[in-house]
Amino acid sequence: MNKLLLFIIVFTLFSCDSKNIEQNREYNYPASKVWKHGVYSKYEARDLEGVFDGLEVDVIYSPEKNDIYVRRVVADTSKNLPLDEWLAMLKVPSKMSYWVDFKNLSKANAKQAMSIMINLLTID
Helix, strand or coil: HHHHHHHHHHHHHHHCCCCCCCCCCCCCCCCCCEEEECCHHHHHHHHCCCCCCCCEEEEEEEEECCCEEEECCCCCCCCCCCHHHHHHHHHHHHHHHEEECCCCCCCCCCHHHHHHHHHHHHCC
16 A cells, blocks of 8 residues: 555656646637537638637648648548638637647647647637
8 A cells, every 4th residue: 555655646746747837828718618519611610600609620630741631530531621721711710719629639740730720820
């Protein structure tokens, strides 16, 4: 029992990463928690702008093209729709909330995908 307790204490102390600093930024929550799920068409996104406070979209990061595409699985190439093109269809993208669901995010591609997402934050 003592070994287990010691292991838990040591594990807890060494698993904390000082590089992960919590950001104390205020988040403006949408008025409604009713969002549209699975918006894969840029035209549907445009039509739903203002109808819902938020849209959920599944995306895939493509390391070959270093871009993010709207789709559920890597094999789905029927719609090569970049996320920036999807967002560009909205009149005022910054007034919407988004749940961007990465289907292939991993430690290997997270930094590249985040870099693209940060660039998308400037769209408006």
